[in-house]
Amino acid sequence: MGLDDISQKPHDRLAAWLTDDMAAVNALIRERMASEHAPRIPEVTAHLIEAGGKRLRPMLTLAAARLFGHAGDHHVRLAATVEFIHTATLLHDDVVDESERRRGRPTANLLWDNKSSVLVGDYLLARAFQMMTETGSIRVLRILSDASATISEGEVLQLTAAQDLRTDEDVYLKVIRGKTAALFAAAAEVGAVVAAAPEPQVEAMRRYGDALGIAFQMVDDLLDYGSTAAVIGKNTGDDFRERKLTLPVIKAVARADAAERAFWVRVIEKGDQREGDLEEARALMVRHGALEATRTAALHWAETARAALAEAPDHALRGMLDDLAGYVVARIS
Amino acid sequence: MGLDDISQKPHDRLAAWLTDDMAAVNALIRERMASEHAPRIPEVTAHLIEAGGKRLRPMLTLAAARLFGHAGDHHVRLAATVEFIHTATLLHDDVVDESERRRGRPTANLLWDNKSSVLVGDYLLARAFQMMTETGSIRVLRILSDASATISEGEVLQLTAAQDLRTDEDVYLKVIRGKTAALFAAAAEVGAVVAAAPEPQVEAMRRYGDALGIAFQMVDDLLDYGSTAAVIGKNTGDDFRERKLTLPVIKAVARADAAERAFWVRVIEKGDQREGDLEEARALMVRHGALEATRTAALHWAETARAALAEAPDHALRGMLDDLAGYVVARIS
Structure with missing residues (x-):
């Protein structure tokens, strides 16, 4: 590990360690935010998700799973689930707080309307629970x-x-x-x-x-x-x-x-x-x-x-x- | 079955047949809409739930379960779940449609505010999924x-x-x-x-x-x-x-x-x-x-x-x- 690596922020080092997992999470997010019938849904979701939050929450899920030696792919589903719940919360929060900016962009409620933010948030919550059922774990x-x-x-x-x-x-x-x-x-x-x-x-x-x-x-x-x-x-x-x-x-x-x-x-x-x-x-x-x-x-x-x-x-991820x-x-x- | 009984509406006959089950559903709804910390939640929920909708959806769950001889109490949980999902949808719908009346009363978004309707709806959805996990059925x-x-x-x-x-x-x-x-x-x-x-x-x-x-x-x-x-x-x-x-x-x-x-x-x-x-x-x-x-x-x-x-x-409920x-x-x- 060189000096550059040491000087990286912990968040960036986590992201680097989890690169492949995060790529899988992002692919799953894109797949599941789609809606065959209602294109407004992926538009609103992408606006928020692609503005690039820190993805701290899904990384916690991935890191915890890897720390304990998980080898399957359920952790990817759960990380995407967690990010969907978080995104739904942000959409609803911005309606509740009447916010106008989020992650350096105008909020969805401003760009579209409160209705879209409420309903797309509901959709993401439902999709989150759907994904969870795929893990088979009550x-x-x-x-x-x-x-x-x-x-x-x-x-x-x-x-x-x-x-x-x-x-x-x-x-x-x-x-x-x-x-x-x-x-x-x-x-x-x-x-x-x-x-x-x-x-x-x-x-x-x-x-x-x-x-x-x-x-x-x-x-x-x-x-x-x-x-x-x-x-x-x-x-x-x-x-x-x-x-x-x-x-x-x-x-x-x-x-x-x-x-x-x-x-x-x-x-x-x-x-x-x-x-x-x-x-x-x-x-x-x-x-x-x-x-x-x-x-x-x-x-x-x-x-x-x-x-x-x-x-x-004792594991690099614990550090x-x-x-x-x-x-x-x-x-x- | 007397003439009075025959002349009852099918909905009322269902309700009469399912009286005990519906009482259990209503008790569970009251129990689960409570919030130790946020009294606004049961206030908003009660406003809508006690306005007395027809409870058609939970009755479908109860009737289907009884029709096939269910003897446990999971059907009561599921019926309450279905009513919570429905109530959450109504709360969010009234925000989306900017409605002013529902079931003959002013809507929650009018009596309180849009914020409360959005957040209490979210709460009821979460409570619905919690109740579902109690059935142990993915x-x-x-x-x-x-x-x-x-x-x-x-x-x-x-x-x-x-x-x-x-x-x-x-x-x-x-x-x-x-x-x-x-x-x-x-x-x-x-x-x-x-x-x-x-x-x-x-x-x-x-x-x-x-x-x-x-x-x-x-x-x-x-x-x-x-x-x-x-x-x-x-x-x-x-x-x-x-x-x-x-x-x-x-x-x-x-x-x-x-x-x-x-x-x-x-x-x-x-x-x-x-x-x-x-x-x-x-x-x-x-x-x-x-x-x-x-x-x-x-x-x-x-x-x-x-x-x-x-x-x-072949069963009375089927009729x-x-x-x-x-x-x-x-x-x-």
Whole structure:
């Protein structure tokens, strides 16, 4: 392994190791997103899938399966399944959030319409479950239908918790388990299941995915307030404008005095946001150590993910998954 | 059996025969629509489910299972599953169609918002697949995930076919198989499967559900132009205003001369509808026998449904399912 290889990002090294598997996943995705009768379906799907997400979730499935010596091709089906569920979620999310951009492109709901996004998302979910039945494993179906329920439950919870200052850290954890960690956890778990890994290892891979997803989302939520660095960057403030109760806000609200609380009520609950409010919010977070505490929590979850890997066999992929957990929090370390 | 009993509608007789089973289905639905963390979910679901649809689809599952002597309780799970899939479809449909009323009440998208309808629909779909895994039958999962894919494919097809005068009877059949017949067929089929009916009977129940669903939808589409009776009633014209290419329109367009074609282009493709256009559309349909031909097609499909039952065992439920096929077309006979 040369210096170039060492300096590669963990995500790229995983992708390189899984090149053939990922090619098979991409071919299967293209095959299954087709619709003989409704060309709108592959159009919408391709718009999103070919915009090139990181394919992190299907890679978790492939890596977990290979880590435990899987030799068949069910892991390819499951990886495609996981990507379909993720894509369906994005399509529906963009309708729910009325988003206009995703992966650097206009969203499908903007290019076509909300109707197409809702129905194509439904189609992809159905196709995902069809593919799962091809593995013949009821257990895999249970894991991924549980994940799907957790995802939508988390989204509904986020909807009702948004703008509500009573939202606490427990609710926050449920929301981000739904929006992110549930599918990470299921993706890693089904990879281990399809490879017939022993139960303790299956459970360990699930814990790895869960903790990785939580760390991933906490980093995202922290960076939306510009991390702990002094200056707020360009891509910050979206959560603030959408009045989302993310961890930095929850922590700052928990420590607010009466005047500060009035500020949070105005900007989050009432949505009356003025020039300079984002900077004021950030100053309150710094004053109460809310950003630093969020950073510590994210690092803790990344460590939890790495610790879960202790159960996994000694394998090049284990090292890459370990590095991936470190990489997820690298932007805030 | 007294005169009162004979004069009951087939649907009510089915419901009476299946009282205990339906009570179990309703209890299971209430149990599974709960969400510990997101009370919005049961609120939205209850609004729709307790408005009291006819529960036709779950009854098909129960009836098919009992017809073939099923004694366990998997048929109850499957019936609840089918109702969840149906409810999820209604929630998403109302978003897609921007509907304001359903089952005599304001729609969920109006009472809450589109977001809730999309996400609660997703939740119910996930819960449906969870329940299916409890039966331990991959086959049942395959049948219902196939049906889900056909439903959303049919909806997308309807979306792209609407307002397009090139839509022909083949496309129409695919659309209504998606919107209605696919779930009727799957509901009847999984009932037979869970009762371990022999293959030819499983196939026969599928054909029964498919034909029943097609007849059901054709009657609906015909009545939207006031049936073949002379006068257009109150509840007509919705499809015309939404510029849907239903069978009566397709048949009238196929037989249109140049002037008539210009009319259809204006009202359907361009959506330029004026006072008296609905009456003119109906007059053209009568002139070309389009309403009569639609009626004949619906009666044919009802007969196809009845014929499929010839394979079923001699049983009181077989008679009720036979009567149900007659009842579906009774309004146009």
